[in-house]
Amino acid sequence: MRSNLTLSLVALLHVTCAWSLTPGAAEAQASDDDRARSHFQAATSYFEQRRFSEAAEQFLESYRLSNRRELLLNAATAYERAEEHARAADVLERYLGEHPDAPDRATIQTRLEQDRARAPAAEPSEPAALGDLGVAGVVLTGVGVLSGIGAIVTGVVAVSVHDSLAERCGSDGAACPPGYQSDVDLGQGLAVATDVLLPVSIAALGAGLTLLALDLTDGDADEASAALAPGPGEVGVALRLRW
Incomplete structure (x- = not known):
């Protein structure tokens, strides 16, 4: 099981390397990078603790601050581990929409369709109560x-x-x-x-x-x-x- 989690975190290591190699050209950028790194580290910790939904939320916050597209894939992976396939599909759809030139677009589209298929059907809405x-x-x-x-x-x-x-x-x-x-x-x-x-x-x-x-x-x-x-x-x- 530990090896499976390690494989799932391969992309996270790439993001860590990207941060270590990115110089802070301005104080504002450095501040955002520091905060994004902090959320990324929290997400990694949650993921290793199998708290996948919380990990996904931290990955998304890190993405908001850094705009590194790999973080969206990490968030989708965390949601998939949490069996929240509808949310995973939403994140992957966001990845394709915000990064149309991503080299793995075809692979992500297939993954998106699989998550949509595995998402539970929406429950019928209850009839509105009379006023x-x-x-x-x-x-x-x-x-x-x-x-x-x-x-x-x-x-x-x-x-x-x-x-x-x-x-x-x-x-x-x-x-x-x-x-x-x-x-x-x-x-x-x-x-x-x-x-x-x-x-x-x-x-x-x-x-x-x-x-x-x-x-x-x-x-x-x-x-x-x-x-x-x-x-x-x-x-x-x-x-x-x-x-």
């Missing part, structure tokens, strides 16, 4: 559905009661005996309930679906607001939007 508008939309839509079901039920029963009374009392109800008054009251009550529930259902469904649409609109939902406000008609409800 305040979305929650209100779900509630209103549910109210609309339930109100609609209620309107259908009361309407069907009201029609059934009306038809039954028409057979016994006549179409005008003039011949209806006193014992059927409760049925008359029931039919009238069901008819009123239907008249109330139906527009409530329509209004709630419209408002709920509108709020859901606003919540699902990327970016625009944060800038829009909606509120129920008094409106005309028997229901007296309207949806007010502000952009």
Whole structure:
């Protein structure tokens, strides 16, 4: 195992030699070289300790300061040892993009493709949680559905009661005996309930679906607001939007 790590660090030795042979022409350059060398030494130490992800980060910082392309290959090697092939591929892609004249371009391209193939597939993103508008939309839509079901039920029963009374009392109800008054009251009550529930259902469904649409609109939902406000008609409800 020690021999494998030594082979992986061959490129690092070349970088070390390059530093030892590069004179500091200016103080700023010398300062960057010193810092880059320090990060390089830390990366080498991490690599030997098998702390590959940390080694890769130090190699990248050393590259940022020195722009020595070998350091990108070292970082990619460290990421590969850490089984972080997606990051390794990103580093190799950066190597090809920033050093188009590199003599080993074909070899690095093949290595890049291998890392991409070995990278785990991206996990499916979780569906976005509903915002305040979305929650209100779900509630209103549910109210609309339930109100609609209620309107259908009361309407069907009201029609059934009306038809039954028409057979016994006549179409005008003039011949209806006193014992059927409760049925008359029931039919009238069901008819009123239907008249109330139906527009409530329509209004709630419209408002709920509108709020859901606003919540699902990327970016625009944060800038829009909606509120129920008094409106005309028997229901007296309207949806007010502000952009």
